[in-house]
Amino acid sequence: MVVGITRLGTRTVDRWGGFLGQNVHVIAYLSEDADPDVVQGLVALLHRVPTVAAVKVVEPAQALARLRAVSASLGSDPKSLEGLEAGYFPRSVEVSLAPAADLSQPAADLAQRLRGVPGIEQVDAMTSGLARLASWVKLGRRLGFTLVAVCGLLSLAILALVFARSRDAGRAQAAVLLDLGESNAGVRLPASLGMAAAALLGGTLGTLLLRLAWRFALGHLEASLGIAVATPPPLLGGGEIIASLGLAFLLGLALGYFATPLPRVGIRA
Amino acid sequence: MIWLEAVGCERDGQVVLDTVTMGVAQTELIVVEGGVASGKSTLLEIAAVRRLPDRGTLWFAGRNVSTLQRASLPFVRRNIGFATPDSLLLPDETALANVVLALAVRGESPNNAEAAARDALALVGAEGLAARRVGSLSSGQQRLISLARAIAGPPPLAIADEPAAFADDDVRQRIVWALCAVRDAGAAVLCGTADDAFAAQMVEHGGRKINLDQGRIVGAPAVGLVPAFTPAPISVDIAQRVASSDADEGGVATSPATRGPA
Numbered sequence: 001m002v003v004g005i006t007r008l009g010t011r012t013v014d015r016w017g018g019f020l021g022q023n024v025h026v027i028a029y030l031s032e033d034a035d036p037d038v039v040q041g042l043v044a045l046l047h048r049v050p051t052v053a054a055v056k057v058v059e060p061a062q063a064l065a066r067l068r069a070v071s072a073s074l075g076s077d078p079k080s081l082e083g084l085e086a087g088y089f090p091r092s093v094e095v096s097l098a099p100a101a102d103l104s105q106p107a108a109d110l111a112q113r114l115r116g117v118p119g120i121e122q123v124d125a126m127t128s129g130l131a132r133l134a135s136w137v138k139l140g141r142r143l144g145f146t147l148v149a150v151c152g153l154l155s156l157a158i159l160a161l162v163f164a165r166s167r168d169a170g171r172a173q174a175a176v177l178l179d180l181g182e183s184n185a186g187v188r189l190p191a192s193l194g195m196a197a198a199a200l201l202g203g204t205l206g207t208l209l210l211r212l213a214w215r216f217a218l219g220h221l222e223a224s225l226g227i228a229v230a231t232p233p234p235l236l237g238g239g240e241i242i243a244s245l246g247l248a249f250l251l252g253l254a255l256g257y258f259a260t261p262l263p264r265v266g267i268r269a
Numbered sequence: 270m271i272w273l274e275a276v277g278c279e280r281d282g283q284v285v286l287d288t289v290t291m292g293v294a295q296t297e298l299i300v301v302e303g304g305v306a307s308g309k310s311t312l313l314e315i316a317a318v319r320r321l322p323d324r325g326t327l328w329f330a331g332r333n334v335s336t337l338q339r340a341s342l343p344f345v346r347r348n349i350g351f352a353t354p355d356s357l358l359l360p361d362e363t364a365l366a367n368v369v370l371a372l373a374v375r376g377e378s379p380n381n382a383e384a385a386a387r388d389a390l391a392l393v394g395a396e397g398l399a400a401r402r403v404g405s406l407s408s409g410q411q412r413l414i415s416l417a418r419a420i421a422g423p424p425p426l427a428i429a430d431e432p433a434a435f436a437d438d439d440v441r442q443r444i445v446w447a448l449c450a451v452r453d454a455g456a457a458v459l460c461g462t463a464d465d466a467f468a469a470q471m472v473e474h475g476g477r478k479i480n481l482d483q484g485r486i487v488g489a490p491a492v493g494l495v496p497a498f499t500p501a502p503i504s505v506d507i508a509q510r511v512a513s514s515d516a517d518e519g520g521v522a523t524s525p526a527t528r529g530p531a
Contacts, residue, residue, distance in 0.1 A: 172357075
């Protein structure tokens with residue numbers, strides 16, 4: 001359960017990071033004498049960059065229309081923008097980045113390259129906003145790992161307690177069995193197999209619970225937080241499930257074996 | 270069934286057993302009588318393959334146990350029922366479960382094991398304790414459970430160290446009948462005691478007595494047969510038949526003729 005929740009939690013945080021990282025733009029403001037062919041060539045080149053989702057050239061008139069629309073949506077008086085003309089706004093190339101958890105570095109890299117292109121006067125990469133977003137995602141991951149580590153330590157503590165108690169009980173039974181002529185393997189094997197079976201059963205139940213409950217719980221959480229992610233919620237892969245069940249089986253086998261101490265009875269030389 | 274040849278044992282530089290040669294055959298009952306520090310408990314431990322002798326050879330069912338690897342010894346030991354005053358029992362389990370455990374180790378099926386366990390408890394007069402937790406029983410009752418565990422089946426060889434210690438006359442008689450019943454079922458029976466009365470009763474019921482003093486057999490040499498063994502199932506009424514046949518014949522049963530090991 002702990003391992004499964006850790007993996008699913010990590011993937012969910014990345015997924016949320018991608019959602020929060022949507023609509024990240026790098027805007028390159030063009031100079032007045034920017035060559036149109038150079039601009040078209042730049043747009044075509046930017047389309048081929050893997051982290052770029054969309055590229056758009058924004059004309060001054062479009063920029064003014066956007067400003068008026070945003071101003072109106074915020075409830076401002078339209079008269080405050082009456083004197084503004086489209087000529088005040090430069091042409092720009094608006095680059096939308098593909099959603100990801102941490103876009104600060106890709107945005108910074110792209111901005112750095114664009115600054116070197118002739119005809120581009122200024123580049124705005126939303127760096128401060130992206131840096132804050134990346135910090136929040138990092139904090140979320142660290143909190144998640146801390147919580148998982150605490151749960152893991154608690155689980156280990158409970159396991160150690162159960163192990164110690166079963167060793168005490170197992171010692172007495174082992175002494176009797178050895179005295180009656182049971183072999184060492186015969187003493188340890190039943191407990192070993194029993195614990196392995198219990199671990200396998202527990203692991204299977206945990207996996208089923210995660211599969212059934214995770215999507216349900218995550219859907220409710222995302223709905224309450226207003227997070228609408230297009231991609232489906234993460235699940236554990238078949239290989240991961242088999243590996244974790246195998247590990248649980250081996251752990252149970254080993255614990256059962258060592259939980260049955262062999263006291264010094266039997267043959268005395 | 271078991272043959273000890275020139276077996277010797279020392280502890281902390283003291284001789285505990287000194288060149289003891291003896292054996293117990295199928296359907297034979299031998300009681301080793303000796304006082305404190307006579308070496309009888311050590312002798313019984315060696316016969317039960319709970320202790321290895323420092324010298325000599327131990328044979329069990331025609332096989333030289335002394336040459337076996339240690340890992341093989343449990344497979345010999347499980348065929349020997351061994352009851353001592355401080356036998357290990359599981360206190361949280363019932364008396365019946367403790368007796369069944371010995372049979373389960375020997376490979377008996379659960380149904381057969383339970384039936385044989387109940388018979389053994391009845392033989393020693395502890396059938397009423399079957400469902401009780403061993404931890405709640407008195408030390409005397411626990412010794413009866415330990416004896417029942419040693420004779421359940423019966424095993425090819427049953428060994429009891431001081432089985433009637435601190436027992437009253439009725440319980441002692443019951444124990445004698447139980448050990449005789451196990452012998453009559455085909456097992457070899459070896460027991461040790463410091464109690465003259467118990468030894469005498471065993472001899473009355475056809476047993477042979479060996480006196481042990483300071484690790485040596487005193488008196489007549491004790492040799493026995495080491496034949497192949499085919500155990501017969503034990504039943505509750507055997508003890509009663511033994512008791513009634515002794516009353517009819519009114520004498521001591523003679524011991525079988527002796528030879529060296531096969």
